[in-house]
């Protein structure tokens with residue numbers, strides 16, 4: 765995402781317009797905010813009608829640690845990149861370290877307890893599933 769380095773007002777305006785499906789009017793006093801967003805290609809705006817809308821952003825996977833290439837959507841890090849065994853999370857725009865669960869062998873987020881998750885979580889899940897069926 766190229767919304768790094770945005771000010772608070774820019775972030776607020778961007779968060780707002782991304783929830784609006786289409787054009788929305790803006791107040792004259794936020795015009796500079798809208799313009800700076802437009803300069804970054806995040807929104808487009810009409811000066812005459814004082815409306816702006818979000819430009820959908822394609823999630824381009826990039827690595828902040830190396831000159832990563834994305835080949836057929838598969839990230840290929842440079843040798844020795846600390847993110848090479850991590851998973852890209854588009855929502856948070858971060859790389860999440862992965863680990864192999866020694867119980868089931870699945871690759872999971874490093875902070876995901878997987879099979880070591882407390883048992884009462886499963887019991888709660890089953891209980892809620894049963895109540896939904898009833």
Ligand SMILES: [Zn+2]
Nearest residue numbers: 827830841845
């Ligand atoms: Zn990398």
Ligand SMILES: [Zn+2]
Nearest residue numbers: 865868878879
């Ligand atoms: Zn597991």
